[in-house]
Amino acid sequence: MLPPSVFILFGATGDLARKKLIPAMLELHQGGKLNKVSKIIVIGRRKLKTSELLAQYKSQITDAKDWPAFAKRFQYHFLEFDDKLAYDSLKKRLSKLPKGVQDNLVFYLATPQSAFDYIVDHLSRTGIAKRNPKSGWHRVVFEKPFGSDLKTAKKLNKCVTKLFSENQIYRIDHYVGKSFVQEISVLRWANPVFEHLWNAKHIEQIDIVVSETVGVEKRGGYYDHAGALKDMVQNHLLQLLSLTAMEEPKSLDPEHVRDAKSAVLKNVRLEDRHWLKEDMVLGQYSAGKGMQDYKSEKGVAKNSRTETLAAVRLWVDNKRWKGTPFVLFTGKALKEKYAEVILHFRTPSCHLFTMKNKVCGENKLAIRIQPDEGVKFLFNLANKYGGDIAEAKTMNYCHNCEQGMNTPEAYVKLLSDVFTGDQTLFTRWDFVEQAWKITDNLVEKAQRPILYKVGTRGPFQALRLLQLHPPILKKKMK
Amino acid sequence: MLPPSVFILFGATGDLARKKLIPAMLELHQGGKLNKVSKIIVIGRRKLKTSELLAQYKSQITDAKDWPAFAKRFQYHFLEFDDKLAYDSLKKRLSKLPKGVQDNLVFYLATPQSAFDYIVDHLSRTGIAKRNPKSGWHRVVFEKPFGSDLKTAKKLNKCVTKLFSENQIYRIDHYVGKSFVQEISVLRWANPVFEHLWNAKHIEQIDIVVSETVGVEKRGGYYDHAGALKDMVQNHLLQLLSLTAMEEPKSLDPEHVRDAKSAVLKNVRLEDRHWLKEDMVLGQYSAGKGMQDYKSEKGVAKNSRTETLAAVRLWVDNKRWKGTPFVLFTGKALKEKYAEVILHFRTPSCHLFTMKNKVCGENKLAIRIQPDEGVKFLFNLANKYGGDIAEAKTMNYCHNCEQGMNTPEAYVKLLSDVFTGDQTLFTRWDFVEQAWKITDNLVEKAQRPILYKVGTRGPFQALRLLQLHPPILKKKMK
Numbered sequence: 010m011l012p013p014s015v016f017i018l019f020g021a022t023g024d025l026a027r028k029k030l031i032p033a034m035l036e037l038h039q040g041g042k043l044n045k046v047s048k049i050i051v052i053g054r055r056k057l058k059t060s061e062l063l064a065q066y067k068s069q070i071t072d073a074k075d076w077p078a079f080a081k082r083f084q085y086h087f088l089e090f091d092d093k094l095a096y097d098s099l100k101k102r103l104s105k106l107p108k109g110v111q112d113n114l115v116f117y118l119a120t121p122q123s124a125f126d127y128i129v130d131h132l133s134r135t136g137i138a139k140r141n142p143k144s145g146w147h148r149v150v151f152e153k154p155f156g157s158d159l160k161t162a163k164k165l166n167k168c169v170t171k172l173f174s175e176n177q178i179y180r181i182d183h184y185v186g187k188s189f190v191q192e193i194s195v196l197r198w199a200n201p202v203f204e205h206l207w208n209a210k211h212i213e214q215i216d217i218v219v220s221e222t223v224g225v226e227k228r229g230g231y232y233d234h235a236g237a238l239k240d241m242v243q244n245h246l247l248q249l250l251s252l253t254a255m256e257e258p259k260s261l262d263p264e265h266v267r268d269a270k271s272a273v274l275k276n277v278r279l280e281d282r283h284w285l286k287e288d289m290v291l292g293q294y295s296a297g298k299g300m301q302d303y304k305s306e307k308g309v310a311k312n313s314r315t316e317t318l319a320a321v322r323l324w325v326d327n328k329r330w331k332g333t334p335f336v337l338f339t340g341k342a343l344k345e346k347y348a349e350v351i352l353h354f355r356t357p358s359c360h361l362f363t364m365k366n367k368v369c370g371e372n373k374l375a376i377r378i379q380p381d382e383g384v385k386f387l388f389n390l391a392n393k394y395g396g397d398i399a400e401a402k403t404m405n406y407c408h409n410c411e412q413g414m415n416t417p418e419a420y421v422k423l424l425s426d427v428f429t430g431d432q433t434l435f436t437r438w439d440f441v442e443q444a445w446k447i448t449d450n451l452v453e454k455a456q457r458p459i460l461y462k463v464g465t466r467g468p469f470q471a472l473r474l475l476q477l478h479p480p481i482l483k484k485k486m487k
Numbered sequence: 488m489l490p491p492s493v494f495i496l497f498g499a500t501g502d503l504a505r506k507k508l509i510p511a512m513l514e515l516h517q518g519g520k521l522n523k524v525s526k527i528i529v530i531g532r533r534k535l536k537t538s539e540l541l542a543q544y545k546s547q548i549t550d551a552k553d554w555p556a557f558a559k560r561f562q563y564h565f566l567e568f569d570d571k572l573a574y575d576s577l578k579k580r581l582s583k584l585p586k587g588v589q590d591n592l593v594f595y596l597a598t599p600q601s602a603f604d605y606i607v608d609h610l611s612r613t614g615i616a617k618r619n620p621k622s623g624w625h626r627v628v629f630e631k632p633f634g635s636d637l638k639t640a641k642k643l644n645k646c647v648t649k650l651f652s653e654n655q656i657y658r659i660d661h662y663v664g665k666s667f668v669q670e671i672s673v674l675r676w677a678n679p680v681f682e683h684l685w686n687a688k689h690i691e692q693i694d695i696v697v698s699e700t701v702g703v704e705k706r707g708g709y710y711d712h713a714g715a716l717k718d719m720v721q722n723h724l725l726q727l728l729s730l731t732a733m734e735e736p737k738s739l740d741p742e743h744v745r746d747a748k749s750a751v752l753k754n755v756r757l758e759d760r761h762w763l764k765e766d767m768v769l770g771q772y773s774a775g776k777g778m779q780d781y782k783s784e785k786g787v788a789k790n791s792r793t794e795t796l797a798a799v800r801l802w803v804d805n806k807r808w809k810g811t812p813f814v815l816f817t818g819k820a821l822k823e824k825y826a827e828v829i830l831h832f833r834t835p836s837c838h839l840f841t842m843k844n845k846v847c848g849e850n851k852l853a854i855r856i857q858p859d860e861g862v863k864f865l866f867n868l869a870n871k872y873g874g875d876i877a878e879a880k881t882m883n884y885c886h887n888c889e890q891g892m893n894t895p896e897a898y899v900k901l902l903s904d905v906f907t908g909d910q911t912l913f914t915r916w917d918f919v920e921q922a923w924k925i926t927d928n929l930v931e932k933a934q935r936p937i938l939y940k941v942g943t944r945g946p947f948q949a950l951r952l953l954q955l956h957p958p959i960l961k962k963k964m965k
Binding site for chain 1: 670673833847
């Protein structure tokens with residue numbers, strides 16, 4: 010069972026709270042993990058009764074098992090982010106909670122970034138949150154993005170670290186909480202076969218793909234100032250890159266794991282010898298399949314040059330990866346929704362079969378992260394007996410098939426880790442800093458995005474970066 | 488289409504002819520591969536009409552499509568193996584066939600070994616078969632076993648090579664004709680990932696297992712003089728060993744492939760440093776699951792010491808395999824019917840996970856040859872999110888699932904190769920010679936077999952040779 014605590018949620022009336030955080034807390038409650046005496050204080054800028062907000066939450070829940078007991082944990086607290094008095098009354102409210110409970114506080118900031126410094130300032134001023142509480146622990150959780158470039162991220166971090174030390178700060182990237190993202194490490198370090206092959210000697214290229222079918226939806230106003238590089242590459246894709254490319258950590262200790270991840274980003278180079286403009290292709294979706302142009306979306310500038318797709322080839326400059334490019338590829342309004350890490354093995358031989366003018370396909374390992382989870386290995390066998398014509402076959406491990414619906418939602422895992430104080434899956438400041446350095450550099454090199462139709466796979470210039478072996482690509486693309 | 492020819496089958500009334508050879512010829516006929524003018528002369532030591540024998544054949548067929556046209560190819564020829572006149576009339580019979588047909592002759596000797604020299608002598612004397620026919624080609628096919636030890640094999644070969652040169656001699660081991668046995672080569676040489684791992688540096692042990700559920704059935708009289716070492720290890724298991732262990736051949740040319748296979752056997756050693764009696768365990772089945780003792784089987788000596796199970800650890804003494812034992816395991820009346828080649832990869836690391844007193848399972852590649860066909864790779868993933876407990880998972884490629892019932896019977900492939908003159912899958916004399924050298928050596932070292940019950944997995948002393956990692960074994964053995 011998790012320790013007794015108060016979960017203080019800023020931005021409680023928002024989408025994230027309703028769709029992800031409250032359902033995740035309910036799952037912890039239903040699973041008997043959330044401590045019986047733990048409380049949840051939900052904070053919003055609308056005048057609401059606790060019961061009204063709970064009714065909203067409940068309407069999002071599919072399995073409301075044990076809802077009444079869960080609902081009893083809640084108190085709604087009305088607060089404008091810059092309203093001094095409201096923080097004072099929040100302090101009073103906390104002081105009325107039982108002693109063992111009020112000592113352990115999680116501040117979850119599911120609010121716009123612009124509110125972060127107000128909130129942190131007031132938490133500091135009132136003494137609600139402390140760097141070194143006399144008893145118990147205080148932790149603060151930030152949703153991504155942390156900053157909107159290196160400069161703003163540094164400013165924000167300066168503000169936050171005035172009050173909190175790094176070991177109190179939990180920067181969430183929910184992608185890292187996905188169970189099959191965590192399996193990348195197990196796959197690598199618990200399997201001598203993979204461990205042995207996991208380097209430039211054996212791998213020709215690694216693709217990291219996050220393909221979305223949705224457009225910007227209601228987020229046009231935010232998205233048009235971000236774009237795919239800042240919204241996706243800076244966090245999710247660089248996280249996947251670091252997990253895929255990292256050296257073996259000294260131990261599974263959170264700091265050792267985060268050391269190894271940050272080290273990858275420190276070694277990222279955007280050029281092999283020199284920067285080629287083909288190394289980065291940006292795209293923007295145009296109307297198709299019942300969806301409108303990106304430029305016509307609500308909140309988006311009519312002449313917007315913001316990219317909704319980015320494909321980037323970059324390099325990890327160390328002994329393990331010298332000579333192996335990594336291609337990051339992500340886009341919205343594409344044909345398929347999936348996320349995958351693909352290792353293309355070098356194909357130096359196949360000598361016996363190519364001698365007869367037959368072509369051998371590549372060996373490829375694909376780690377599927379979503380929507381289904383699993384590992385696939387593409388290899389060659391004879392397509393009929395006789396043995397001199399090789400054909401691609403697939404060895405498959407389907408994680409969903411075996412684990413069924415037991416794979417926990419990322420937020421369940423992440424919240425549980427916040428309560429137990431395990432920072433492994435949270436982004437340490439040096440990682441954020443490096444990720445922004447890389448992203449700022451990319452943004453600086455950005456060309457005007459190429460238009461691609463909704464429901465396609467993106468512009469061919471971007472696909473070409475993934476296209477190691479044209480015949481295989483065709484297959485993959487069919 | 489295969490070239491026009493006469494298929495001359497000695498032993499036409501036997502089990503092999505009825506169950507395998509005639510159905511395979513029918514399949515070639517139905518598939519439009521058997522030349523329209525080709526004839527089949529079936530030879531037996533019983534007085535029969537062609538129609539009577541055809542009726543017997545037809546009763547074994549499930550799909551009799553196009554039977555009448557197939558039946559028209561047949562002529563039955565009555566012949567005692569040592570009856571001079573009958574060979575003379577066979578010659579006459581052949582001379583009456585059309586010119587293009589009578590030039591190309593396949594002699595298939597599906598008879599007891601004891602008849603081989605009679606038949607060869609008479610074929611030579613009459614001039615029916617020639618080393619260098621003026622036009623066309625003459626080929627002779629022998630069923631295994633070829634000899635019953637090195638001495639008899641040499642004697643037989645001397646007799647056969649008086650008439651035929653090596654490129655006319657097709658020694659069949661039907662195991663080699665199985666489509667997934669041929670895939671071992673493709674798996675190795677068309678996949679850089681496997682090719683790279685396929686050596687002692689990465690592989691701790693290789694198991695080659697052919698497990699049968701049947702007893703000796705009607706073959707007690709023969710079997711009691713052979714035993715598992717001569718009946719199975721000398722041919723099927725050493726063939727699998729050679730395919731698994733061979734170096735890359737210079738090309739897929741039959742002689743290059745057979746060079747590489749023979750080279751493996753020349754390097755086989757029965758001891759690592761010195762012979763241990765634990766390196767070979769023999770077994771004999773005793774009554775169980777509705778089957779009687781081996782010793783009570785028809786044709787078996789009441790006090791027989793013949794082994795119905797053999798487990799042997801041996802070594803291939805070359806650079807690739809220095810330090811990796813091969814375990815050959817075969818037995819009758821066992822729990823399961825299957826044949827598999829299993830590569831156990833070394834597990835030097837798993838450092839991160841064992842640190843926490845967790846044990847990582849091994850990485851293992853299993854190539855399944857029968858009854859189902861496919862490739863499985865055993866690897867480790869976290870058994871729940873969190874990532875510090877690794878658990879065995881399986882990546883699977885099921886060949887049957889994809890190819891369905893299209894996998895051809897071994898004899899269809901092998902007969903087709905005889906007609907086209909491709910010797911790749913047939914056993915060359917130097918392989919036979921080496922295989923008998925190894926087998927004679929094993930027979931010499933044989934201890935009294937340990938009794939094991941019908942329907943079990945065999946005596947534990949034999950299983951121990953396969954038992955690299957006890958916990959994994961338990962799983963496999965469940």
